[in-house]
Amino acid sequence: MHFRPVMENAEIAQALSEIAGLLELTGGNPFRARAYSRAAQIVDGLAEPIEAIWKRGELTDLPGIGERIAAHVGELIEKGTCAEREQLARKVPPGLPELLRIEGMGPKSVAAVWKSLGITQVDALEEACRSGTILEVPRMGRVRVKGLLEAIRRHRARRGRTPLYRALPAAETIIARLRKAPAVTAAEIAGSIRRRCETIGDIDLLVAATDPAPVTSAFTHMAEVAQIVAEGPTRSTVRLRSGLHADLRVVEPKSFGAALQYLTGSKAHSIALRKRGLRRGLKLSEYGVFDRRGRRKGGDTEEQMYRALGLPWIPPELREDRGEIEAAEHGGLPLLVEEKDVLGDLHVHSKASSDGHSTVEELADAARELGRRYLAITDHSRSRPLGLDAERLAQHVEHIRGLTSRDPVLLAGIEVDILPDGSLDLPVDALAPLQCVVASIHAHFNDPSPKMTERMVRAMRSGVVHVLGHPSGRQLGMRDPYAFDLARVLEIARETGVALEVNAQPERLDLSDQACRLAKAAGVPVVISSDAHHVSQLANLRYGVWVARRGWLEKGDVLNTLPLEALQARLRRKGPVIANGSARRPRRLGAASEATVS
């Protein structure tokens, strides 16, 4: 049977999460709801298709998944649904779970408006707010109603979360300003931005100051603030004119490390740390680590927090409770790839084809400024508007080769389309002389999974492809990944020596972090490429590095960390791939199985 591993896990996680929501709404034991919620998070975080774990009968080895939930998962895999969910869904009107996603509406409030007013839809909730009938519900007052109307408006306006590249610059601007406020000793961006998540919910900021008042005031009086949502002595929230929410927490300097750890999250990571602390008689909070008698054992720095738990400092990108704590405990944390490790860029467009806006010379100059040692010029092939045919490609290559004495070294390449039948958009003999052939899918995204997978397999087996470009085709918030069998693609990539791209265009980030982890487990190396269409986009490479880091990748997993000669030797190679010299057996990577397999 055909499956799409990453989606498959996400779908199962979604179903478990739905059950959790339904349980919250129907009352009963809230810990039961939490168990489902936690299980959903675990499944979502798996770096292996859950179907494979299920087939091995190892579901209950996963943390947070016992007999009962394992049975539900099995049922979901086999039938696509499960009785538990169906049964719960019958108790609750459709539409009710959506109300939970409105800010300020928790399970108690949703159940209250449902039971006392029969409200089950967002529209009806809005109407009840406007007419005032909602005031009959206990603990509903005029202020809340006003906030609720605003939250409903935001709920409707919000299509998914904000991509990192939109939130990061805003956060950087604000934090730079707060650093200059009076009495500030330290200031950092925290939350999902610090973890470099691909999308973020809101901006979390942390400041250490001897006097919180001036900082809070500076924050709430910024020009870009549209509304002050909450304001207290240590914590305040504003809505920016861009629509983003920004949270500021101000702590004493001695608590900065504890607060930074706490505010960076993820929530799941922090909970796991606190539980670990409890087992050792330690209480963790945003103020520090405390022993049973309440004596403070540290918290000035994040390192102290982790050390108190017997752990080394864990990079923020790994803090998702996906095995990093177990890995840290056993000295098995990856030495994550860094931006400075990446020596060159293997996917860049020039004016020679359709959509590039800079000349090859301009790109080379800008790449040199960024310290790149090599740069592959990979313009589009003929199927793209104004793309290169064999003749224009030859001229283009000649032009590039005429510039090879420049720094960085220029590689003549192409981004060739993978056509609907899996053949390439240019003859193999036109592609064979090129130093970097990136093959990508740009059309017919709706092919069924088997056909799409076969297109990629055929392209990889052409013998002339070095890199599979933006493998899933997704665009954040715009286009979902197309259906394909990632496990199969990884298998063939390994067989043919083709590297998978981590496309660093910030609205692509494709491969995703989770797919990077799967690639590593399958022994397939990646290249991190900017896919720049203008000199200003060459710097986007950092977004790709962050994805790779979130995917646990090390320098040795990324081919363009190699010096040019070694890179070219690797790109020529068509045998089975072994990551950067150190032989890596494919291995199983589960959410918390790192400790047991490494």
Place this chain on the structure above:
DNA sequence: GCCGTTTTCGGCCCGACTGTTTTCAGTCG
């Protein structure tokens, strides 16, 4: 529903802030 280097039963992370209250429930992160 899950879990155990205190436990197979009895717990389940912890604190800030708001609104609606007059001592606190609910939500959020």
